[in-house]
Amino acid sequence: MxxxxxxxxxxxxxxxxxxxxxxxxxxxxxxxxxxxxxxxxxxxxxxxxxxxxxxxxxxxxxxxxxxxxxxxxxxxxxxxxxxxxxxxxxxxxxxxxxxxxxxxxxxxxxxxxxxxxxxxTADSGPDDAHTLGRIRSGDLFAVANSIAALLDAPVTIEDRNSRLVAFSSRQEATDPSRVQTILGRQVPEQYTRILEERGVFQAIYRSERPVFVAPLPVSDDAAQPPLPRTAIAVRAGDEILGTIWVIVPEPMSEERSQALYEAAQLVAMHMVWQRADADMERQLRAELVSTALQSGPGSLEAVRRLGLRDEPAVVLALTVVESAAEHALPAQLAAERKRLADAFAMHLTAAHPRAAAALIGDVAYGILPLLQEERAVLVATEFLARVGSRLRPLVGVGQLARDSSALARSRSGAERALRVLRSGSVSRQVALLDDVHVDALLIELADLVPRGDIPSGAVARIVAYDRENQTSLIETLRAWLDHFGDVAEASAAMYVHPNTFRYRLRRAAEVGRVDLKDADARLAAMLQLRLMKITDPGF
The missing domain is CATH 3.40.1390.20 (HprK N-terminal domain-like)
Structure with missing residues (x-):
């Protein structure tokens, strides 16, 4: 290749x-x-x-x-x-x-x-790779330049959401909106809003032929007036894949319109091929990453095919969950996971040229060749600071794997750290397993406890008393344990007078029939309270 x-x-x-x-x-x-x-x-x-x-x-x-x-x-x-x-x-x-x-x-x-x-600069594949119109399949930059040469005008190719897919040369001779589109790789929102209000998109999508678009209205103090355009929809059957935009001073002749119409068909084939090729590449990469992370018989070969070496590396696990302010449909969550996984792969490759990442299920796993776990945490933190998402992305970081045979352990660590983040027991968005190891153990312990076995003993008696008498003795006990028996700090946390707090604590010990001077009794109570919070977050 x-x-x-x-x-x-x-x-x-x-x-x-x-x-x-x-x-x-x-x-x-x-x-x-x-x-x-x-x-x-x-x-x-x-x-x-x-x-x-x-x-x-x-x-x-x-x-x-x-x-x-x-x-x-x-x-x-x-x-x-x-x-x-x-x-x-x-x-x-x-x-x-x-x-x-x-x-x-x-x-x-x-x-x-x-x-x-x-x-x-993506790999072009074998020498006999498919070509469409004498251009390697999916190479939309080359297609845009070919259309620009054919029509003698600067061209952009955009997807259905007005995101820039490719553009031709000679863009320096265009207007500010085109320059902003190229710089931001997205048509500016104010321009798409005007196009929608004027019904331009509807006209383009209804017509199979090129549509002339008059200059957009701008403010009087604009440094350069906008230029007119001709646009055509890119279709694959009944599906609209995107649009081609050509800056021209006037409506095109029939001959040039026909040339653009035929070019749109060629672009459609390239876009379909690019999408299919990307899906196949994602699937292959996901299979290789999954095999590498199993540390099984085929892991060394998978590591080699991913471009990695048998070297120290850290596994990261990324997923996205609904934030408190956002409710997303399953399809929206899946689309956001896919988008973030692609951005995550790009970020990791920028951090290290041999990094590999893929979306497996609802988690994107990354293998980052590094000698320090803390460096992986920094890379993940930088990614979350740069990426925009309406939802809440989370990244778990596993332990350092000394070679490819230890990647499975690092993956397990990343998954355990990610589970802690998903549980909400910590407020951060990136976690190294070593930093949340106790939380991970508590979650795993909660899995082992049969339903209905928590609370039990003294804690169960206090909880039952609170429910029957509308008291808060269990919260008093929890505050006292969380503050290492410091009544002043515990009472302040509950906004009650220290004497009131002492009375409630004595009452909790009486109701629960528990000796709070006994270290084992304190440990049992604290452990049950932590497990109750995991199994019932509202507790």
Whole structure:
């Protein structure tokens, strides 16, 4: 399998709207080997000809040092946020190292850039891979450029939700809304709202032919007026997959309209193939990750096929649950899990080029080659800080696996930590098993207790008395145990006078017939109270 795109093709496809060459050789031969985020605190581990995203790098002196460092690892280019003013030191470092320096447009998302770069540099498959219209199946950037060349106009391909799928070159000659679409990889909300209000989408979806869209109304102080467009729906039978948008000054001639109509059919085939290919790839990756995490006979081969090595790694488990403010249908939960799993895989790969992740059931598992569990917690925390979700994503982190034979134990640890997070017994969203080990043990102990066996003994007697007499003796006992017998702190937590608290505590001991000076009696009561909270969260 070979990668599809060289550095030259990446620049050609994304154009100056997103990336611009600052210095260095942008025509470097060889396919891009991968996309990696630079971390100044870690020794870089790069595939050959890597594209390195220098998030946060801006000082020219730092850039020159990093470029020299990346040259020793065979990187192809360093991408940094614009504007970048190249001095002699940076230019010399780029020339001597062979690492090009690229400026990434302000306002655009690093996550979106990483996604587009990975789409362009994805493995193309065997030499006899399918082609549609002389273009490798699913390569929508190449399709967009072909349509742009055919119509002599800049083109974007969008999905049904107005998310940018691919775009052609020459976008610098367009209007602000098109530039914002490319930078954000999504049509701005104000423009989609206007299109919906004017019935533009309905007209496009009803028609099988291209539809001319007049310029959108904008404020009088707009720096540049919007340009008219022609759009056509992309269909697969009765299903609308997306749209093609072409910036043109006037309605197209019949000949050009026919060309766009035929192009839409070609785009539909590519989008269907891309979707099917993505589903097959997800399924294969899920099977490989599942096999690797079992640490069974076939795990070493699965690890090898995932691009991993027999090396130390940490397993992470991600899922999403309903938040207190949101209620989601099962289909919405499934869609959100799939979306977050894709973003999780991208984030882990950015953290380490050999990371692997896949959605298995309702949990996305990640295998992250690292030497420290704490580093995996940091990676997971950064992911949750960056990803947006209406629901509540949770990540459990397992113990360090010294080699692939220990991945099953790390997976079990990640699942146990994730179960603690799902139970709500801790308020955090990321947990390392070592930090919630006692909570995990209590949950597992609760599984072993037959229904109806809790509460029992002294605690059962106090609970029964409270229910019969509308008292709160069990809460008094719980507060006293939680505060290590400190009456002042326990009474303050219950907002009662210390003397009142002492009276209630004595009454609880009398009703329960329990000696609170006995360490075993205290342990039994505390354990039962914890198990009751797990089995009945409202208790």
């Amino acid at each position: 070979t990668n599809e795109a060289s550095l030259g093709r990446v620049l050609e496809e994304l154009g100056t709207t997103l990336l611009d060459v600052v210095c260095g050789d942008a025509k470097r031969s060889g396919d891009v080997g991968g996309v990696v985020i630079y971390d100044p605190l870690d020794e870089p581990e790069l595939p050959a000809n890597a594209l390195v995203l220098g998030v946060g790098l801006h000082d020219p002196a730092d850039l020159a040092r990093v470029v020299t460092q990346l040259g020793a690892y065979g990187a192809a280019a360093l991408v940094v946020r614009a504007p970048v003013a190249p001095d002699e030191e940076l230019a010399a470092a780029a020339r001597e190292s062979g690492v090009a320096v690229l400026a990434f447009a302000r306002g655009a998302s690093w996550t979106h850039l990483a996604g587009m770069l990975r789409s362009l």
